[in-house]
Amino acid sequence: MNKKTIACVVARTVSTRLPLKVLRNVIDEYSMLDFMLQRLKLVKNIDDIYICTSDEMVDDILEDVAVKNKVKIYRGSPDAVIERLISVGNFENVDNVIRITGDNVFTSYEYLEEQIKIHNQNELDYTRIINVPIGATAEVMKLEAVKECYDLIDPAISEYLLLYMFKPEHYKCGVIKLNEIPKSSNYTVTVDTKEDLNRTKNIFKYFKGNPLTIALKDIIEIIDTHNIENSKIEFAGNVKMPYGKEITFEEFQSDMNNRINNSLQFTIGA
DSSP states (O other), rough: OOOOEEEEOOOOOOOSTTTGGGGGGGGOOOHHHHHHHHTTTTOTTTTEEEEEEESSGGGGGHHHHHHHHTOOOEOOOSSSSHHHHHHHHHHOOSEEEEETOOOOOOOOGHHHHHHHHHHHHHOOOOOEOOOOOOOOOEEEEEHHHHHHHHHHSSSGGGGGGGHHHOEEEEEEEEEEETTTTTOOOTBBOOOOOOHHHHHHHHHHHHHOEEEEEOHHHHHHHHHHHHHHHTBBBOOSSEEEEEGGGGEEHHHHHHHHHHHHTTSEEEEEEO
């Protein structure tokens, strides 16, 4: 029996470093959010697509974005991201929710169909792709596991849901390696600042095909060939954690590697 899966693009219009970033154009035809929604429509085994946003007035404009792109919208808690995911999952009576944050414009849609299959075939609670740039992987999560997580954490910190769902000591986690992609975990394709947005636009300038079909291998090749600025992570500074805490990037990487090593391992590609 097929398992029902919905994609939830978690997005708001408030951002301090780059206001209204999800509404800013990355190419002439599409804003960042438009682009992500249209790409998700290319994934065959996604049953529905939602914009998951807040019920605050500042996010009213996202209703127009949903109509324009012919997707659904759910408006809920401004802070408790996990509540939005669970509410949509319950309403649609799904098995899985896919969490995609609105600043991850280059989420790898081309691997998502196979990622969902691996997740379902192995009865996983949580699945992600590894060794790829920051911002390139979606998170496929079993709804029942997300509900269990809700009972164990403060919903107000669920912006950091990765830390609480990607826990192989508690959940059945799977990680996927891509054989056709060189290890690029020191790259970033997420958009937080004006410089990140410029990087995204520069990548598009060098891609000659249909922009919606730009793949991760194309993005990495463009970054390497054209030395696209602001694409590599400086291994310095701290990583923000829940409750205002910070840890060094090295500590964060060590923690992530430990989680990866204790998860079930899968591969896509020959």
